Amino acid sequence: MNPAADVWDKVLVLMQPEMTATTMNTWFDDTTAVALEDDRFVLYSPTRFKRDIIASRYVTKIQAALRELFSLDMEVTILTEDELTQYQHPPEKNDFFPGTEDYTFERFVVGSSNKFAHAAARAVADNPGQSYNPLFIYGESGLGKTHLLYAIAHTIHRKHPDYKVVYIKGDTFTNELIQAIREGRNAEFREKYRGADVFLMDDVQFIAGRDSTQEEMFHTFNTLYELKKQIVFTSDRPPKEMLRLEERLKTRFEWGLLADIQPPDYETRMAIIKNKAIRMGVELPEFLLQLIAENITANVRQIEGTVNKIMAYQQLMGDSVDKDTVVRAVKDMFKEKSDIVPTADVIIDEVCKYYNIEPATLRGQGRAKDISLARQIAMYQIRRMTNLSLKEIGREFDGRDHTTVLHSIERIEDLVKNDPDKSDVIKDITANINIRYE
Numbered sequence: 001m002n003p004a005a006d007v008w009d010k011v012l013v014l015m016q017p018e019m020t021a022t023t024m025n026t027w028f029d030d031t032t033a034v035a036l037e038d039d040r041f042v043l044y045s046p047t048r049f050k051r052d053i054i055a056s057r058y059v060t061k062i063q064a065a066l067r068e069l070f071s072l073d074m075e076v077t078i079l080t081e082d083e084l085t086q087y088q089h090p091p092e093k094n095d096f097f098p099g100t101e102d103y104t105f106e107r108f109v110v111g112s113s114n115k116f117a118h119a120a121a122r123a124v125a126d127n128p129g130q131s132y133n134p135l136f137i138y139g140e141s142g143l144g145k146t147h148l149l150y151a152i153a154h155t156i157h158r159k160h161p162d163y164k165v166v167y168i169k170g171d172t173f174t175n176e177l178i179q180a181i182r183e184g185r186n187a188e189f190r191e192k193y194r195g196a197d198v199f200l201m202d203d204v205q206f207i208a209g210r211d212s213t214q215e216e217m218f219h220t221f222n223t224l225y226e227l228k229k230q231i232v233f234t235s236d237r238p239p240k241e242m243l244r245l246e247e248r249l250k251t252r253f254e255w256g257l258l259a260d261i262q263p264p265d266y267e268t269r270m271a272i273i274k275n276k277a278i279r280m281g282v283e284l285p286e287f288l289l290q291l292i293a294e295n296i297t298a299n300v301r302q303i304e305g306t307v308n309k310i311m312a313y314q315q316l317m318g319d320s321v322d323k324d325t326v327v328r329a330v331k332d333m334f335k336e337k338s339d340i341v342p343t344a345d346v347i348i349d350e351v352c353k354y355y356n357i358e359p360a361t362l363r364g365q366g367r368a369k370d371i372s373l374a375r376q377i378a379m380y381q382i383r384r385m386t387n388l389s390l391k392e393i394g395r396e397f398d399g400r401d402h403t404t405v406l407h408s409i410e411r412i413e414d415l416v417k418n419d420p421d422k423s424d425v426i427k428d429i430t431a432n433i434n435i436r437y438e
Contacts, residue, residue: 002033003036003278003279004033004034004035004036004041004042005032005033006278007033007036007041007066007069007278008032008033008043010065010069010278011062011065011066011069012024012028014064014065014068014069015058015061015062015065018061019061027050027053027054027058028054030045030046030050031043031044031045031050031054031078032044034079034084034087035087036279038101038102038104038106038107039072039073039074039075039104039105039106039107040074040075040076040077041062041066041074041075041076041077042077042078042079042087043062043076043077043078043079044078044079044080044084045078045079045080046080046081047080048080051078051079051080054078055078059076059078062076063076069274069278070274070275070278071109071271071274071275072106072109072110072275074106096153096154096157096165097150097153097154097167100150100153100154101154103146103147103149103150103151103154104150104151104154104155105118105121105122105125105151105155107147108144108147108148108151109264109268109271109272109275109300110268111264111265111267111268111271112265112267112268113143113261113262113263113264113265113268114143114144114261114262114264114268116259116260117137117139117144117145117148117259117260117261118148120132120135120137120257120259121135121137121148121151121152121232121259122155124152124230124232125151125152125155125156125159126155126159128156128160128163128197128198128229128230129197129228129229129230130228132256132257133225133228133230133231133255133256134221134225134231134232134233134252134253134255134256134257135230135231135232135233135256135257135259136232136233136234136235136238136239136253136254136256136257136258136259137149137232137233137234137235137259137260137261138234138235138236138237138238138258138259138260138261139236139260139261139262140236140261140263140299140435141236141299141301141435142299142300142301142302143261143262143263143264143299143300144261144300145202145234145261146202146234147300148234149167149200149202149232149234150167152198152200152232153165153167153198153200156198156230160197163197163198164195164196164197164198165196165197165198165200166192166193166196166198166199166200167200167201167202168193168200168201168202169201169202169203169206170201170202170203170204170205170206170207171203171206171353173193173201173207173213173216173217174206174207174210174213174356175356176189177189177212177213177216178212178356181212189216190216190219190220193220194219194220194223194224196224196229197229197230198229198230198232199220199224199229199230199231199232200232201231201232201233201234202234203234203235203236204233204234204235204253205235205236205237205242205245205428205431205432206353206432207245208242208243208244208245208428209244209245209354209424209425209428210356214245214246214249217249218246218248218249218252221249221252222252225252225255231256233253236431236435237431238258238260239253239254239258240254242428243424243427243428244421244424244425244428263299264299264300264303266293266294269292269293269296269303270289270290270293272300272303272304273289273292273293273303273306273307274289276303276304276307277289277307284310291327292306292307341385341386341387342385342386342433342434342436343386344382344386344388344393344396346433346436347378347381347382347385347386347433348362348363348378348382348396350429350432350433350436351374351377351378351381351429352374353432354374354425354428354429354432355370355374357370357371357374362374362375362378362397363375363396363397363398364398365398375397375408376408376409376411376412377412377425377426377429378397379393379397379405379408379409379412380408380409380412380413380426381426381429381430381433382396383405383409385430385433389402390402390405390406391405393405412426
């Protein structure tokens with residue numbers, strides 16, 4: 001399967017009404033598709049003369065057809081023999097965030113739900129440290145926040161290859177800080193982040209409630225901001241809703257520009273599905289595009305996962321892409337969010353992340369005060385968010401009996417009612433658990 005060749009066939013069909021058969025045969029009979037890149041369609045023409053004619057007379061028509069197919073503007077490059085050889089055997093390049101090459105602005109489908117965040121990210125990428133600093137992008141999981149972070153990184157790296165671009169997740173920042181403290185590498189840790197020209201932090205909500213991490217972030221932020229280095233954060237919520245975040249950090253996060261991303265509307269979902277399907281070489285009829293767009297509404301990640309599953313069904317099972325195939329491929333994704341119940345393992349994992357405790361320690365017999373509190377919170381959350389009985393919850397914690405579990409749950413219930421800080425902890429952990437299912 002050659003997605004570029006399939007796209008070229010569709011482009012030729014779209015151009016036919018505007019050209020005579022003679023024109024099509026004269027200039028395009030031996031023109032072939034080479035590659036479909038992020039924002040560029042690469043063609044090959046065997047002679048320089050033909051290449052020049054196509055480039056001067058027909059590129060705009062090719063671009064118009066591509067725009068109709070992908071709902072975005074694409075560059076068209078036409079190669080001759082020597083250029084094709086050079087294209088197919090390029091010089092080796094240094095890796096920059098390998099595995100994220102697809103996360104570019106050109107591959108980001110823009111709609112009313114994300115237009116503002118996309119525009120802000122592009123402004124930051126074009127003028128790092130000048131336009132909006134910090135830029136704070138927030139929205140639910142799977143809507144494209146990480147995509148925009150990497151798009152900023154790739155654009156800046158292309159324009160300023162000497163810039164030091166640092167990307168880090170909030171929980172990884174905490175773990176690296178703990179490791180640096182243990183090994184006496186505080187100076188090295190600070191140099192890594194405070195020496196950045198561009199500092200990108202994904203899921204910054206995970207630093208809330210962690211005193212040492214927030215202290216380090218406060219000083220890192222101040223250093224970078226004073227040096228006019230670009231800072232970008234993403235989060236599942238705006239700063240004011242991070243209940244465990246220190247006030248001094250909330251105000252700094254709000255100094256620049258806040259940009260939210262909402263779930264994609266119907267038109268944007270249609271564009272995403274169409275774009276993804278064509279790039280993968282799958283042709284979906286209009287009624288199937290509508291079926292997916294009407295049922296998969298939560299986030300972009302789900303939409304792309306749906307197209308991937310349809311592709312897998314077609315390749316592995318030989319099924320034709322019809323309504324039954326689509327429903328069979330994505331029936332598990334049609335579930336309502338309220339139907340999904342988190343597992344005990346997921347809840348324990350999120351509590352452990354919050355308190356920086358190993359799951360085996362939380363499940364075990366340790367009686368240290370912080371471990372006992374975290375264990376009781378985990379029991380409380382499992383009881384509240386799952387259908388497990390007290391006895392079944394006890395089995396998750398080294399076989400504790402149901403009276404111990406009940407006592408733990410009652411203690412946390414009292415704390416939630418009477419201690420605002422503990423109530424905020426429960427809210428943050430609950431939000432982090434829910435993110436796993438969005």
